Amino acid sequence: MQVFEPDVAISIVVPVRNEAENIAPLIEEIATALDGRWVYEIIYVNDGSTDATADRLTGIMKQRVNLRQIRHATSSGQSAAVRSGVRAARGAIVATLDGDGQNNPAFLPALIAVIENGGERVGLAAGQRVGRKDTGFKKWQSRVANGVRSNILRDGTRDTGCGLKAFRREVFLMLPYFDGLHRFLPALVRREGYEIAYVEVIDRPRRSGVSNYGFFDRLWIGVMDLAGVWWLIRRKKQTPVTTEVTSHD
Template identity: 80%
Template sequence: MPSPDTAAVVVSVVVPVRNEAENILPLIAEIAAALDGRWNYEIIYVNDGSTDATADRLAVEMKARGNLRQIRHAASAGQSAAVRSGVRAARGAIVATLDGDGQNDPAFLPQLIAAIEHGGERTGLAAGQRVGRKDTGFKKLQSRIANGVRGAILRDGTRDTGCGLKAFRRDVFLALPYFDGLHRFLPALVRRDGFDVVYVDVIDRDRRHGVSNYGMWDRLWVGILDLAGVWWLVRRKKRVPQVMEVERDGG
């Protein structure tokens, strides 16, 4: 596949990964099947300090796909940092994201991207909401509790912020305050900046290979601190004044 005209790239698909070598090729093929012929797009894999064959698999596939790029973190910096690195490198005005473990189905990418395109300038984010989750019962209980607490405090109208399938305007994302954990609070922060959020139901899948990079204690205490910080940011948001330049009187 030839390299896309960088000036004509409409959509950038950002995939953060760490030690997902076995999932690389099948997921890229599914992304291509979902987007080929619809948009001029690029795929940006952000290799977040992988120690397996992830980098090698991507390097081989890049020879065959001119629209595939790899960005590498020398050491793992986490999912929010990986997403941000990908968005900053993106050439498209619209960015779509999905997790690299295969649980997010790329077949839903067109719906998310179209929701941004058709929503007009006021729509800043299209967020996937998982149905039929394939996680363990304990992990689903964790998410249910976390989403319930978050929703009660932030009132962001979102039942599932943990889904990696999202699409948003690049400039909207880069204007958000950055912190580790940002990816879990996008709906609240996008609304804070005055943009609309739309939701798309997506079907969750089983992980094909490997194991999750996240555990209960990775999320619990840090998530509580992040929630408090985002609550403060939302509460402190002031209305931006409308600024008009006064024309000089003639004569």
């Protein structure tokens, strides 16, 4: 059983693969956004990197006691990396962002505050990108994928590809796990009866390197995931209302 350290309120999970040059600048930005506001930890999930990502993280960990690194021996994908980070998290609230620098950590406080103030009814705070900095083809690809997903799942979300999200750890861990889970969090959180809150975030260009994770990387796999989530939503049964009956002699 996971034992939570009482002094850690927030866990920031960053899945990465071959992002060595982006490690140090992003960690500094996370610290700037969160220092003095919450007691937090940063969990980098190194998803089978073959560059200097592991070494960069190990070096920074000597100066930052709240930085942790979890390593996958081989690349298992973004959903698996996020799940590994959430399972290892010590905080009751988890926030995620991509490791390439396109997600600005300055928006983390707004996402975290939504979860803190939303009570038990809000299960997910999802970033919605404005001013996309991707290539024209990637933006078109994302619009098509988001449009198809929205029409089929009716999840009320225009942009599920944004890595900036916050949620309660316990809510995430109750969701059915599959490869591709991170793309369908709004629909699956709604399936469990929770509300979704949205925060507009400003996109920015990648600092360096090339994309290692993408939205619907492989079209066929994306279609199969979409069909699976639709089936899960259709099969969800309402939790029955129960009343305890007691007898008194």
